[in-house]
Amino acid sequence: MTYDVIVIGGGPAGLSGAVALGRALRSVLVIDSGEPRNAPADGIHNFLTRDGMTPAEFHAAGRAEVLRYGGEVIDGSVVSARPGFEVLVSGGATFRAKRLLVTTGLADRLPDIPGLAERWGSMVLHCPYCHGYEVRGKAIGVFGDAEKVRLWQQWSSDVIPLAVDDVAAVEDGGVRLKDGSFVVRDYLVVTTRMEARAGFLDDIGLKPVEHPMGIGTYLPAIDPSGRTEVPGVWVAGNVADPMAQVITSAAAGLTAGAMINFDLLPALDTP
Incomplete structure (x- = not known):
């Protein structure tokens, strides 16, 4: 046929x-x-x-x-x-x-950071119009430029920038930096x-x-x-x-x- x-x-x-x-x-x-x-x-x-x-x-x-x-x-x-x-x-x-x-x-295609892919779609997000309302008011870390940080600040006052090169791993509750310190975050935003x-x-x-x-x-x-x-x-x-x-x-x-x-x-x- x-x-x-x-x-x-x-x-x-x-x-x-x-x-x-x-x-x-x-x-x-x-x-x-x-x-x-x-x-x-x-x-x-x-x-x-x-x-x-x-x-x-x-x-x-x-x-x-x-x-x-x-x-x-x-x-x-x-x-x-x-x-x-x-x-x-x-x-x-x-x-x-x-x-x-x-x-x-x-x-x-996600940034190559240990622990990130496993949390894609739950703790790790990308689109503010898809997820912003659901995470409003939460502590958010953004892998991206100042414009992306500014955009996500529409949904939360607690938004900080993060650099991929500074992060050793993504863990429950935040990110572990290469200097050993831990940054507490409820959600992370990446650019794929x-x-x-x-x-x-x-x-x-x-x-x-x-x-x-x-x-x-x-x-x-x-x-x-x-x-x-x-x-x-x-x-x-x-x-x-x-x-x-x-x-x-x-x-x-x-x-x-x-x-x-x-x-x-x-x-x-x-x-």
């Missing part, structure tokens, strides 16, 4: 795009690796009517909607996408489609390098590039719908916009899905 669309990635962008395509009566397959970027977070915020929902609950609800509109969802990681949109999945299965929607998100999960697209000529803001890599779109320079391939969500939150990723998936449906319409007869 050749699907109308294969959606690679089962996060908010991919699931939203798949729902839009299902409602347009398109055959759609979502391939979901089950590795959402926000998995460590306690809940989703800034998403109207979904505030506080856990990432797992959101994911399950989104998959159920895709199935309700006739879409298919499988678990697996895409190994490669080949010319003609032949998609090879871990385990050896191969699927084909007329169009691809890539919504694989990104990976956060955000890298698009898109290495499987090399065979069709689509590769991540450095983001112009210097924050990592992404797959650029050539128009607001998420269309890429490779005909028949769209991108949405964090793989294309590293700064996007859950609600904006879902909106981008909807836009891409609608435009893919339009792109699949038969050509108009011309006199």
